[in-house]
Amino acid sequence: MNTRLSVNINKVATIRNARGGNMPDLIQVAKDCERFGAQGITVHPRPDERHIRYQDVYDLKKIVTTEFNIEGYPSDRFMQLVLDIVPTQVTLVPDPPEALTSNAGWDTIRNKAFLTDIVGQLHAKGIRTSIFVNADPEMIVHAKETATDRVELYTESYAANYLKDREAAIRDFVLAAQEAERQQIGLNAGHDLSLVNLRYFQEHIPGLLEVSIGHALICDALYLGLQETIRQYLLQLQ
Ligand code: PXP
Numbered sequence: 001m002n003t004r005l006s007v008n009i010n011k012v013a014t015i016r017n018a019r020g021g022n023m024p025d026l027i028q029v030a031k032d033c034e035r036f037g038a039q040g041i042t043v044h045p046r047p048d049e050r051h052i053r054y055q056d057v058y059d060l061k062k063i064v065t066t067e068f069n070i071e072g073y074p075s076d077r078f079m080q081l082v083l084d085i086v087p088t089q090v091t092l093v094p095d096p097p098e099a100l101t102s103n104a105g106w107d108t109i110r111n112k113a114f115l116t117d118i119v120g121q122l123h124a125k126g127i128r129t130s131i132f133v134n135a136d137p138e139m140i141v142h143a144k145e146t147a148t149d150r151v152e153l154y155t156e157s158y159a160a161n162y163l164k165d166r167e168a169a170i171r172d173f174v175l176a177a178q179e180a181e182r183q184q185i186g187l188n189a190g191h192d193l194s195l196v197n198l199r200y201f202q203e204h205i206p207g208l209l210e211v212s213i214g215h216a217l218i219c220d221a222l223y224l225g226l227q228e229t230i231r232q233y234l235l236q237l238q
Contacts, residue, residue: 003202003237006040006069007033007230008190008214013043013051029226030060036230040067042212044093044102047075054081061085069212071102071132074118083121089128091152091188091212092118102191105133105154108142115146123147130188135172137179150186150209153177158201159192166197170204177205188212195220199236211237 012029016022030041041064045052057070068087072078073095082090092115094106108115108131119129130150133139135157143151153176161169173189180187186209193201194216202208213233221229 003208004039004067004210005037005230005233005237006042006067006210006212007038007217008042008044008071008212009033009218010044010051010214011218013053013056017051026056027059027063031063032226033230034064034066036227037234038066038230040069040088040210040212042069042071042091042214044071045078045081046072047077057081057085061087067210069130069210071212079118079121082127083125086125086127089130089150090122091130091132092148093132102132102154103156105136105139106131106143108133108139108146112142112146115143115148119146119148130186133176135176137175140176140179140183140185144183144185148185150188151180152188152190152212153205154191155189155193155201156191159194159197162197162200166200170201173201173205177207181207192216195232195236198233202237 009029012024012026016024043052045054045057069089070082070087071091071093074092093102095102122129129148130152131143131148132152132154134154140151153173158169158173177187187207188210190212193211193213
């Protein structure tokens with residue numbers, strides 16, 4: 001089974017916003033990611049719109065022909081946006097508005113009622129849901145009770161420990177993936193995945209449906225170009 005690659009284009013918006021114009025053109029980059037073989041486009045609009053703007057999400061909806069994944073904390077404004085846009089998938093992330101980037105998964109026990117309500121609203125519109133969680137089987141058991149279609153494993157700790165001891169780094173992720181399989185819940189992963197650590201992760205995680213990758217992929221594209229970079233990421237996933 002091939003794992004699908006969804007390119008997170010937040011960083012492209014960050015570069016564009018640095019100068020106030022439209023360079024690089026986010027829409028063209030999304031089209032090119034798809035043309036170069038990416039199977040999805042991911043965005044993570046934040047309340048301050050410091051990278052992806054809400055208008056970008058509307059503009060992208062018109063041109064994305066692969067899987068469109070919108071991540072974020074389900075605030076009222078975020079929910080209004082995604083219920084209006086109806087992307088393929090919404091990934092629910094528990095980060096506070098000021099967070100630099102996502103830095104933890106949901107506590108699916110404490111937030112079960114809230115998440116169940118949100119998942120229900122998204123399902124009513126036919127949107128697939130994914131809940132961002134740490135590699136903790138218990139969080140997956142409780143995520144299942146919200147009726148979510150998938151979970152996304154937060155891979156920061158795997159990436160941080162990969163070079164020190166990759167067998168130890170992946171251990172909890174294998175256990176989490178096995179629990180997801182038992183619960184019959186789909187499995188995505190993301191955060192700090194890169195050309196260095198992606199293949200080992202994909203090879204050891206059963207049933208990995210999708211990875212969303214932004215930071216390292218855009219950094220690699222500075223050296224390799226976007227087309228070659230995407231080709232190399234896709235190769236890791238075969
Ligand atoms: N998944 C989630 C939920 C995220 O918030 C992010 C970062 O926006 C990613 C995946 C991608 O992480 P990275 O940019 O490190 O590849």
